[in-house]
Amino acid sequence: MLTLDVRDNYTLDEVATTLTSLEQAMPSVPLFLSLFWIRPWLELCETLPLWLTFKDSGQVVGSIFVCSTGYRLPKEPFGSGWFNKTGQPKLDQIWIEYNDILALPGYRQAAINSLLEWCKNQPQQKWILEITDKPKEWLQHPAYSAEISDIPAFRVNLSGSYADYNRFLSQCSSNSRSRIRRAMKYMQQHYGELSLTSLGAQPDAVSLSNMMSLHRRKWGDTSEGSGFDNPTFVQFHKALMAGEDQHAFHCEVLAFYAGDLCLGYTYNLLSHDTVFFYLSAIEYAEESNRFQPGLIMHTLAIAYFAGKGYRTYDFMGGDSQYKRSLSNEQYALTAVHLYKRNWLTQLLSIIKTIAHRFR
Secondary structure (H helix, E strand, O other), X not given: XXXXXXXXXXXXXXXXXXXXXXXXXXXXXXXXXXXXHHHHHHHHOOOOOEEEEEEEOOEEEEEEEEEEEOOEOOXXXXXXXXXXXXXXXXXXXXXXXXXXOEEOOOOHHHHHHHHHHHHHOOOOOEEEEEEXXXXXXXXXXXXXXXXXXXXXXXXXXOOHHHHOHXXXXXXXXXXXXXXXXXXXXXXXXXXXXXXXXXXXXXXXXHHHHHHHHHHHHHHXXXXXXXXXXXXXXXXXXXHHHOOXXXXXXXXXXXXXXXXXXXXXXXEEEEEOOEXXXXXXXXXXXXXXXXXXXXXXXXXXHHHHHHHOOOOEEEEEEOOOHHHHHHOOEEEEEEEEEXXXXXXXXXXXXXXXXXXXXXX
16 A cells, blocks of 8 residues: 655755656656656745655655646635646646656556555545546546547658658558648749758757747737747746756757748657757748648658658647648546545536526
C-alpha cells in the first residue's frame, strides 16, 4: 500500500532531485510531466502548489502538483482543485497537454487512487485534470461523478521516406496533395525557392522578436489573445528554450522562406522520437487563396523531422482543417472534471441538465 506525503514547503532543488530519480527509472517520460516542463512552471507560480509524492517502502514512485481556486459564483458555488495547473488563466495559458500523474510503471493506478482518496477529504468539491490522453484510470473511483470532454487531436506517424516531402504528400488525400502542390508552385513562381532553416533551441533576438510579432498579429485580438502578450507565457518559454543542455527534452524553432520572404516560424518541443508542434507564427503577405504558407511550412517541417529520425509529428489538441489535411491519425485528448458525490454537486448537475434542455 502506498503512503502519501503532502508538502507546501519545499525547494525546487528537492523537486529536481526527486523528478530526476523518477525519470531515470521510467522507460519513457511524458515531456509535459518532466522536470523540463515542471521546473519553469513552478518558478513562475506566485504561491507554490502542494506537492504530493507517493511512496512504496520509502521509495518515491509517483508525483503530482495540486493547486486550488475559490468560488466561481454563480456558475459553481464551491472551490476547485487543479492537477498540474493553477486555475489562473494567465498562468495556465502555458497550456499543458498529456497531463497526468507522473508514476513508475505498475504504480500509476494505485497512485491515482491514493490521490483521489486524499482529494475526497479536502474542501474542494471539484477536481480538474486538463488535458490527458489516459482518462480511464481517473474515472474508477466511486466517490466521484465525472464530466468528460473529448478534444480532437491529430498527428502524423512519420516514415523515414517522408524526408522527401513528395513521399509524404503521396499519402495525403488527393485534394490536400493538389492544394499543397499548387501553393508550393505559386510560392516559388512569385517569391522564390522554398527553404527551411533551423534556429535551434534559442533563436536569435531578431528572429524571436519577429516570431512574437507575427503571432500577436494573428491572435492578439482573439478572446484568449496571443501568449506573447502575456509576460508569464514569454518568461516560461524562454526558460524552456534555455534548458536544452540540461534535459533529454529540448525546443527547436524553424524558420521558413520563399526566396527572401520569411513565411513564418514553428516552435516545436522535442521528446525522444516525438515532435510536439506547439505554435506557429505566419506571415500572411497575401489574401489570395493560392497563398498557403501554413500548409507549406508544416509539409517542410514534417520532411525535416522525418529526415532526422523522428517517428511522430504531433499537432496535439484542437480541431483545424490544416491538421485534418496533413495528419494520418486522429486521437482524443480529454478534459476530466471530477465531482464529489454529494447533495451540492448533484443539485448542480440537475440545474445544468435543465438549463441544457431549455437552451
